[in-house]
Amino acid sequence: MHEDGNLEMLMARYQEGDFAAAATLIDRIGPQLHRFFAAQLQSRAHADDLLQETWLRIHKVRHTYRPGEPALPWFYAIARHVRVDHYRRSIRGQAGARRLEAVSRNAASTAPDAERAHDLDALLAPLSAGEREVIEMLKVAGMSLEEVARATSSTVGSVKQKVHRAYGKLREKLSGMRTGKGTRGGLS
Amino acid sequence: MKDREIDEMLSSAPLPPGPDPEALRRIADSIKPSMAPVRPLWPNWALTGGLVLICAAVAFAGAARAGFSGVEKMDWLERALVFSALGLFAWAAASVFVRAMIPGSRRRISAGALLAACCAGLAGVFALLFRDYHSTHFVSAGLLCLVTGIAHAAPTALLGWLLLRRGFAVRPVAAGLAAGTLAGLAGVGVLELHCVNFEAAHILVWHTAVVPLSAVAGALIGLIVSQRRKPA
Numbered sequence: 001m002h003e004d005g006n007l008e009m010l011m012a013r014y015q016e017g018d019f020a021a022a023a024t025l026i027d028r029i030g031p032q033l034h035r036f037f038a039a040q041l042q043s044r045a046h047a048d049d050l051l052q053e054t055w056l057r058i059h060k061v062r063h064t065y066r067p068g069e070p071a072l073p074w075f076y077a078i079a080r081h082v083r084v085d086h087y088r089r090s091i092r093g094q095a096g097a098r099r100l101e102a103v104s105r106n107a108a109s110t111a112p113d114a115e116r117a118h119d120l121d122a123l124l125a126p127l128s129a130g131e132r133e134v135i136e137m138l139k140v141a142g143m144s145l146e147e148v149a150r151a152t153s154s155t156v157g158s159v160k161q162k163v164h165r166a167y168g169k170l171r172e173k174l175s176g177m178r179t180g181k182g183t184r185g186g187l188s
Numbered sequence: 189m190k191d192r193e194i195d196e197m198l199s200s201a202p203l204p205p206g207p208d209p210e211a212l213r214r215i216a217d218s219i220k221p222s223m224a225p226v227r228p229l230w231p232n233w234a235l236t237g238g239l240v241l242i243c244a245a246v247a248f249a250g251a252a253r254a255g256f257s258g259v260e261k262m263d264w265l266e267r268a269l270v271f272s273a274l275g276l277f278a279w280a281a282a283s284v285f286v287r288a289m290i291p292g293s294r295r296r297i298s299a300g301a302l303l304a305a306c307c308a309g310l311a312g313v314f315a316l317l318f319r320d321y322h323s324t325h326f327v328s329a330g331l332l333c334l335v336t337g338i339a340h341a342a343p344t345a346l347l348g349w350l351l352l353r354r355g356f357a358v359r360p361v362a363a364g365l366a367a368g369t370l371a372g373l374a375g376v377g378v379l380e381l382h383c384v385n386f387e388a389a390h391i392l393v394w395h396t397a398v399v400p401l402s403a404v405a406g407a408l409i410g411l412i413v414s415q416r417r418k419p420a
Contacts, residue, residue: 015225015226015228016225017223017224018223019216019220022216022219026212026216027212030212035203035206039204044205047207048208051211051215052211052214052215055218056219059219061291062226063227063354064290065291066229066231070292071292074292076292077291077292078291078356080358081291085414088415119202120198120202120203120204123197123198123201135198139195139199140203150292150295151292153288153295153358153362155296171189171194174197175189
């Protein structure tokens with residue numbers, strides 16, 4: 001899914017002040033990070049804002065990337081931080097809190113109807129925010145367990161545990177949908 | 189349903205639409221004026237070593253001012269076990285602190301687990317070595333040691349922050365907890381070098397307490413930092 005070697009080389013050039021390398025990184029990583037935000041917020045406008053804020057933060061702390069280290073977890077770690085920060089700021093405002101509550105309730109309870117049954121959002125709906133995040137990083141961004149652990153500031157063991165729980169929930173949901181396929185028009 | 193089938197469904201599921209290419213171009217344009225070469229952070233081992241040196245320097249400076257009576261009263265076994273345990277925990281705490289200040293670093297142990305291990309480890313070493321179960325002036329002597337330890341933890345934390353000020357904590361509370369644990373170990377170092385009160389209860393309670401108190405203070409500072417941090 002991603003070309004690690006190139007990303008790391010581009011990051012090293014970005015640190016040297018090469019604008020072309022920075023622009024290439026934005027083109028390559030921007031869509032992944034946008035999907036990462038969109039999957040949690042279900043709002044394109046919010047995802048756009050967070051992507052912009054994340055890149056400004058990345059630019060500000062680009063010296064903290066260590067040449068030779070995997071670059072993708074570094075990007076995602078900063079993106080996660082921006083998302084948590086945004087969440088906290090939104091919660092501080094009453095209106096923001098109400099909106100976020102509605103959004104997260106919506107995200108958690110989105111019922112996969114026949115049309116959206118194959119959507120990634122609908123598939124991951126029964127998972128907790130943490131489990132969904134780990135599955136997205138592993139299966140959508142194509143990161144390894146080690147990279148996900150780095151990005152989420154946790155251990156590989158803890159990531160494996162989340163994946164195990166998430167697969168259990170997905171298996172339960174998808175098996176249930178297969179059984180009820182005749183009446184509801186399920187997945188396969 | 190097998191894991192492979194779930195994998196296939198996840199990989200074939202349509203993804204949400206990506207950002208507008210115009211938005212990506214705007215982002216690139218917004219960083220263009222401030223493009224300049226930056227110097228990456230030092231390697232982990234250098235930063236970790238620097239923090240341990242700060243820790244040792246503060247402990248020795250504190251004991252040099254107050255006197256090395258404690259270490260002079262210890263026998264060789266006590267010296268070897270107490271200071272090697274302190275050195276080991278200080279290295280572990282410094283390593284966790286450094287990793288907490290660099291996004292995307294590999295985590296082997298959480299800051300909370302580090303604090304628990306340091307407290308349990310120190311208490312274990314103290315309980316093994318110091319068997320005088322008498323207790324005189326437990327609270328007054330203890331508070332004095334606690335204040336001395338915390339007073340030396342504060343400059344250690346400040347110097348540590350100066351060394352890592354170019355880092356970026358994605359989880360400021362965890363970084364604060366690790367920094368506080370490290371600083372607390374410097375405080376315990378001063379007490380072990382200086383304090384001549386070898387009563388088991390005194391050392392177990394008041395010397396060890398410097399570490400969790402300092403760690404909690406660090407975590408609180410991290411919490412305040414995270415709440416006051418402005419968007420980039």
